[in-house]
Amino acid sequence: MAEERSGARALLEVLQQEGVELVFGYPGGAVLPLYDELGRSSIRHVLVRQEQAAVHAASGYARVSGKTGVCFATSGPGATNLVTGIATAYMDSVPVVAFTGQVPTTMVGSDAFQETDITGITLPITKHNYLVNDVKDLPRIAKEAFYIASTGRPGPVLVDIPRDVALTPCQEAVPQEVELRGYKPTYQGHPGQIRALAQLLAEAKRPLIFVGGGVVASGAEELLRQLAEKIQIPVATSLTGLGAFPEDHPLSLGLIGLHGKPYANFAVKECDLLLGLGVRFDERVTGALQQFAPQAKIAHLDIDPAEIGKNVRVDLPLVGDLNCIIKELLPLLKPYDAAPWLARIKALRSSYPLIASPGGELQTPWVIERLGEMTRGRAIITTDVGQHQMFAALFYGYTEPRTFISSCGLGTMGYGLPAAIGAALARPDKQVWLVTGEGSLQMHMAELATAREQGLAIKILLFNNNCLGMVRQLQHDYYQGRYTAVKFSGNPDFVRLAECYGAAALRISKPEEVVPALAEAMQNDRLTLIECLVSEEEMVNTMAPPGEVIR
Amino acid sequence: MKRTLSVLVENRPGVLTRVAGLFSRRGYNIDSLAVGRTETPSLSRMTIVVDGDERIIEQVCKQLHKLIDVIKLSDITDEPHVDRELVLIKVNAEPAVRGEIMQIVDIFRARIVDIARNSLIIEATGDAGKIDAIENSLRPFGIREVVRTGKIAMLRGSKE
């Protein structure tokens, strides 16, 4: 007798149809029907060491490849372990689809073994989620999940599949098209608004483009370059926007905001038209709202209408896909007299430079600058969260989109290593560097084994200041130096630890060791860790206390 | 400023949670929310009364729109529409005051739907103003319990 096609088999058909090549996950009882089918398919599975790492890896994979990342987890603790990863993806608008096993439908709601209401739990941190009650809905729901995750403003979608649903025969074919009457993203910008924007640009004397993750997500970086070059508008970015505009470009200002580049922040203060592209004017960027870009009219272009007017008052809202909008805008542009503004920016740049000095002892910014030079700004950099993250954002010099991979919106320590695994699997042709701190690395250290198992030659640049540097800095600045719970006194020997995981490892503590160490790591084809011993006294440049005016 | 939103949603489990969760999560003030099936079984309509300034209302609408299960949303406050609320009021009613209460019931075209030894249950429909008025008129007698449905609303038919 021929085997009947189960719900699980139907789901795998959807994955195949969606072009999924790779799934990150961790099995358990309730999700076994899916794993059984996955094992019989041609899709590769990457077994992580904890479910949170599966979402982070799927997220890193998605951000680097532009495809949707996929992860599997079991019910109960497996599903709840996903939560931080899903929230991380949600805050950075990353397309990820998570499939979780659930207890059988007959037991849902009974507090059964390993039952949690994961759709309830993830309601506020997913773009959408589903509990599949009936196998006949499964192919449609799975298809919708990919569609919702990857279109409009991308985001994570979770599909919770009870075990019996996955095992029940499924007659329904996989639909070719998705039809959702409540979900119709706007792609074309309003022609009148586009003309109005061209007019604003024509009247501006000191325009500035502020670029966020939306430019990367929509792949509009080439059109952005044309827009900036055509009439010579300087370009600043948010954290998620890093790489959308090459930092070695004369019009590039780099990062703005709380930890941004001083001259870039001054340029924002002085501009008279700020053109926000795919940004959400996060508090980390704007500081106190009334003092943000105080002289400027603000035009805000985004595919998510709810972002417009949410944080800052906008003079010109424009909803749509950035590609569509910029394409329409380009032919309408009239040159303005850019010379005075560009001269002013040049002056700001030399008055408030950002310099990494080699110093006497090893300093993080200087190491990162060397890394940027030696990889010519072309490696993929994933980071964790803390001072090292800000240094990596400020001193590397990104020249390509999808090369700065970091938890920007949620600030999730532990993101970097699993994200590097996803990144390395997405781009085997690229070098992937993880810039991390000893605090963050220890959150998902076990994923070193996953990296090794997958044969990934990830390079880890570990800045060991033996403390939770960013928190220590906050206590230094705002708690009169009363340091509480920020110092480690029993950390492992990270070099030996890395070696236990089969990595090459070395430790450096002097500036002259940096270039040889980086060169060695770049040459070998192994998982490699370079531990840099740095001072706990290092401080990240901060423009303002939280919530206050950025100066 | 109170606004009345008429929201067409998928008739699916979880939709109410999504909408209600949105309001609490983002700190919007919800005055009332009524929901029920429509003439099309796959659709439900929610009538939501929210309180907030123009910016907040705009955000509420945009965030509601973002929910995949929300199909159509309109702010009907300034459109010609009919709105109604239903209230059940259990009021103290010693035999001596029953006549007076029945007069009030008549004036408001309400109805007495249950009689006990010392209390009555009164049913009334109307717009929020009328419901408030009847509640106020009955208060001196001692209101024991009030149950209100929240507002439901419908646009009037077009003129021609």
Ligand SMILES: Cc1ncc(C[n+]2csc(CCOP(=O)(O)OP(=O)(O)O)c2C)c(N)n1
């Ligand atoms: C999961 C999580 N817990 C706590 C924090 C708060 N936090 C932000 S930065 C930081 C310190 C990070 O230390 P480390 O990774 O060593 O980096 P450093 O700042 O020293 O470069 C902490 C604890 C966080 N962002 N994420």
